[in-house]
Amino acid sequence: MNTAPLACPVCGLSMHQETSSLKCRSGHAFDLASKGYANLFTDKNRNSQTPGDSRDMVAARRRFLDNGAYGILRQGLADRVRPLAGEMRVLVDAGCGEGAWTLGVWDAVHEAGTSVYGMDISKEAIRYASGRNKEIAWIVASLFHLPIRDGAADCLLNVFAPSSDPEFARVLRKNGMLLTAVPGRTHLWGLKSILYEAPYENDETLPELPSFTLVDVVRLEGCLQLKGQETLQDLLSMTPYFWRSPKAGIERYAKLDTLETPIEFLIALHRRK
Numbered sequence: 001m002n003t004a005p006l007a008c009p010v011c012g013l014s015m016h017q018e019t020s021s022l023k024c025r026s027g028h029a030f031d032l033a034s035k036g037y038a039n040l041f042t043d044k045n046r047n048s049q050t051p052g053d054s055r056d057m058v059a060a061r062r063r064f065l066d067n068g069a070y071g072i073l074r075q076g077l078a079d080r081v082r083p084l085a086g087e088m089r090v091l092v093d094a095g096c097g098e099g100a101w102t103l104g105v106w107d108a109v110h111e112a113g114t115s116v117y118g119m120d121i122s123k124e125a126i127r128y129a130s131g132r133n134k135e136i137a138w139i140v141a142s143l144f145h146l147p148i149r150d151g152a153a154d155c156l157l158n159v160f161a162p163s164s165d166p167e168f169a170r171v172l173r174k175n176g177m178l179l180t181a182v183p184g185r186t187h188l189w190g191l192k193s194i195l196y197e198a199p200y201e202n203d204e205t206l207p208e209l210p211s212f213t214l215v216d217v218v219r220l221e222g223c224l225q226l227k228g229q230e231t232l233q234d235l236l237s238m239t240p241y242f243w244r245s246p247k248a249g250i251e252r253y254a255k256l257d258t259l260e261t262p263i264e265f266l267i268a269l270h271r272r273k
């Protein structure tokens with residue numbers, strides 16, 4: 001693991017690797033798991049027993065995304081970073097989940113020599129991700145408290161995860177890049193029109209990022225045709241509608257065998273001021 005950009009999550013000093021642990025200069029030590037990932041999530045940021053997504057949610061999203069369902073987004077992110085790879089020594093996927101987007105971006109930049117880090121608060125997600133690509137440095141960490149030195153990152157990826165303007169601005173160098181992705185207007189309209197009597201379109205609100213300048217926005221559109229109730233349930237459990245939908249809508253959805261729905265994403269490129 002390239003430890004140069006890393007900062008100790010306890011004291012902020014730089015870190016180095018010794019056989020099976022990461023250590024800082026004041027002696028804080030963090031074991032590397034046998035699968036190669038590091039856990040730099042500290043108790044001071046802990047607010048529940050198992051923070052982040054549960055094992056079931058990770059498994060559902062993994063089954064769904066591994067089938068290539070959101071392939072246009074993975075490809076879109078890779079296409080967006082590829083021409084910029086020469087500017088990126090360090091790329092961090094902040095809130096990487098089980099790594100679906102991290103892997104796509106790694107494909108696009110690793111030949112340029114970029115070090116890629118995938119960070120997520122869910123240990124389940126990182127454990128799974130670490131079995132998928134050993135060249136990526138996988139780290140359990142909070143994206144509100146990234147174990148990265150000030151200004152040590154050239155690019156951050158923040159896809160369907162919470163955003164933190166002050167933390168992202170802290171870890172990115174001046175003019176560093178931040179790629180965010182949000183659902184487009186018609187994203188999952190087919191799903192929503194089963195769940196709700198009168199669904200609303202998404203409002204396409206980009207995250208509030210006062211420390212950044214918006215450079216451009218790319219729109220990606222596609223269509224999903226899903227078969228089988230298990231796949232349909234996997235999709236539902238990945239969305240906020242899983243928690244919020246009316247009971248009648250959930251029951252209607254549970255009777256379906258197929259679902260056709262548009263999918264739509266916006267990828268926004270921002271530069272740190």
Ligand SMILES: [Zn+2]
Nearest residue numbers: 008011024028
């Ligand atoms: Zn330390």
